[in-house]
Amino acid sequence: MLSRGALRAHLLAARLAGCVATSREASLRSYRLFAARDPRVVIGLDPVGAWGQRELVALMAEKCGVSADLGCVSGHDVIDPGRTLSRLDAFAERVGAAAQRRAPVLIGTGHPHRLLGFYAGLADALSAAGCAVLTPAYGRCVDITTRFGLRTYNLDYVRGVALVREPGASRPGCEPGAHTHSPLPVRTALAAAAEAGGPLPELVVGDHGWVCGAGQLGFEAIGLADIDDPALFVGEAEGVVAVAVPLDDAVRSDYYRPLTRYVLNRACLSQ
Structure with missing residues (x-):
């Protein structure tokens, strides 16, 4: 069993939290782009609040532990590992309840190069627990505006x-998929599930637009x-x-394995 203290140490050592690579x-x-409602950063959310840059910095300081000082404009940013652990516990609780x-x-990801293994571990455990891990719209085309x-x-x-994946891309094991923040893939999947008469997911797990x-x-x-x-984080608020x-969300993929073990243990899904 991976203890909370051991995972905290891993978060800091792997720079998943603490001083991170994100500048x-x-x-x-x-935050400026979100305040301007740029769709590349809003990624499917339709916020109702007046989220200017000042409000976003305050929110991210509360949710993540970044500096609340508007005068801090350079250097590496910081994530409080205590906040990461707290939200991982809440994440595990939702996974356990679904199981x-x-x-x-x-389950879907816009970061397959880094996070596919993390989500695949959850999918395996949820399937073993009797959950239907849905795969709607397999092979469907999705048009996404990129830079x-x-x-x-x-x-x-x-x-x-x-x-x-890009059309004609190599199969799994050769090319892990494309990086995207777009909400269009999940909208396509959910629409296909509804068109087929269900089932619809009772829980969606992922990142970005998913x-x-x-x-x-x-x-x-x-x-x-x-x-x-x-x-x-705005969506959560x-x-x-x-x-x-x-x-x-962009460190080595194997650094997320302890997080998978921690979540499955907290969700009572350890195998």
């Missing part, structure tokens, strides 16, 4: 985890978020996102 400049740039009632779940223009991707699933897009449509949604992705866990 203060990157965080503030994202207890054998709820259908949908390079409009790109068409295909919705794919690896070990029960949804992601998008969480915000599903939460905005009224689904219970939980996920991981870096400190330059304020949308998930407004009651649209159930749980947002603050951590660096």
